[in-house]
Amino acid sequence: MSSPSMDKTHVEHLSTTPAIREPGVVDVEYGWQGNNRVELLENGEAYFPRVFEAIRQAKTEILLETFIVFEDKVGEELQEVLIAAAQRGVRITASLDGFGCGELSTGYLTALSEAGVRIQIFDPAPKHLGIRTNWFRRLHRKIVVVDGTIAFIGGINFSADHLADFGPEAKQDYSVEVQGPAVADIHHFALLQCGRPARAKYWWQRRRQRRSELAFTDHDGQVRLVYRDNGEHPTDIEEVYRQVLRSAQRRVVIANAYFFPGYRLLREIRNAAHRGVDVRLILQGQPDMLAAKLAARMTYDYLLKSGVQIYEYCDRPLHGKVALVDEDWSTVGSSNLDPLSLSLNLEANVLIRDRAFNRDLFERLEDLSDNHCKVMSVDKTPRGRVWHMTVGFLVFHFLAQFPAWAGWLPAHKPRLKPFTHSAGSDT
DSSP states (O other), X not given: OOOOOHHHHIIIIITTSOOOBOTTOOOOOOOOBOSOEEEEEEHHHHHHHHHHHHHHTOXXXXXXXXXXXXXXXXXXXXXXXXXXXXXXXXXXXXXXXXXXXXXXOHHHHHHHHHHTOEEEEESOOOOBTTBOOOOSSOBOOOEEEETTTEEEEESOOBSGGGSGGGOTTOOBOEEEEEESTHHHHHHHHHHHHTTOOOOOOOHHHHHHHHHHHHSOOOOSOEEEEEEEOSSSOSSHHHHHHHHHHHHOOSEEEEXXXXXXXXXXXXXXXXXXHHTTXXXXXXXXXXXXXXXXXXXXXXXXXXXXXXTOEEEEEOSSOBOOEEEEETTTEEXXXXXXXXXXXXXXXXXXXXXXXXXXXXXXXXXXXXXXHXXXXXEOOGGGSOSSHHHHHHHHHHHHHHHHTHHHHHHTSSOXXXXXXXOOOOTTOOO
């Protein structure tokens, strides 16, 4: 029995289906919400049991967005718990990226669909000469919301390479579990992305959110959702990083898998170090893609000379997208600090003002940098440093403008399309 990939599924079952809408293109801003409980989940060992247990306990609704699902032991357990939830009447929408989930078989998707799971594929495309071509503008978010009361958001995909027993290529990564008022915003956002009705926020709610954003509070448990899309919010996540770097007073720690930001963000990192802030970057030393390491190293000389400390994590591939500033501000999410995440992909992070959470994240990252990383210095950076920096900036700014330039071309626009299974297809 053959098991065709989702590319063939798209050709057979989706080519005549009208597009629903492109997710992410919504003009909604979310403010700070207080009185939340936020817990850091490190790697698949902590993340998967919590998510799967929440799905098993779901009573009414599950919303899931992810970049990758593989048909390994993690993907199979995800399928199992979703089918069981659907069979007991839980309403489920799973939005999967057409590139990251491009190898899922028709059988895997059909089993979910026939159980009642509503599956949506973001920008599916057939292979050409055996190669997937839909590389850019990916649905890169990783969000799960259960019953509108518990949410998970971060960088962890549904794949076994987020577990230590995967071996040397197992990824180091982070997510958070959120319970409290902020879940309503994450739920509202997830509903909008999957094309289901979500109540609009009234003008006084929007005004209150803007006021809460401007008013600093030292209360713990503050959470705010930020996202980037290719519509009204193309730079929101990058702008948050720049703003908080400008306000940093004591310490900044950024752990990011793919680090190749533009000059404005690099300048804020450098300026923070110039002011005497303890700035640490934890980047990939054993990358899953060599290009990521080479790109990041183009920035090293510029940053090291400014007093920024750079550590390369060498135990296994770093996949995290986390940061903290001073003792009370943190962020966890799906956004890397590279042109794909900052200029092309659909991303989502949560911002967190909570001293206990900040301390927990700092202790884990400090252990990473002190015991599992190689410290970089100016004499370890590649030769031809000025040339590397010049090429790096040119490449970034070209890619940063790519979405606008691509819009001038007669190319397709990414869409979110429903998976439907035709009777008699080969599974």
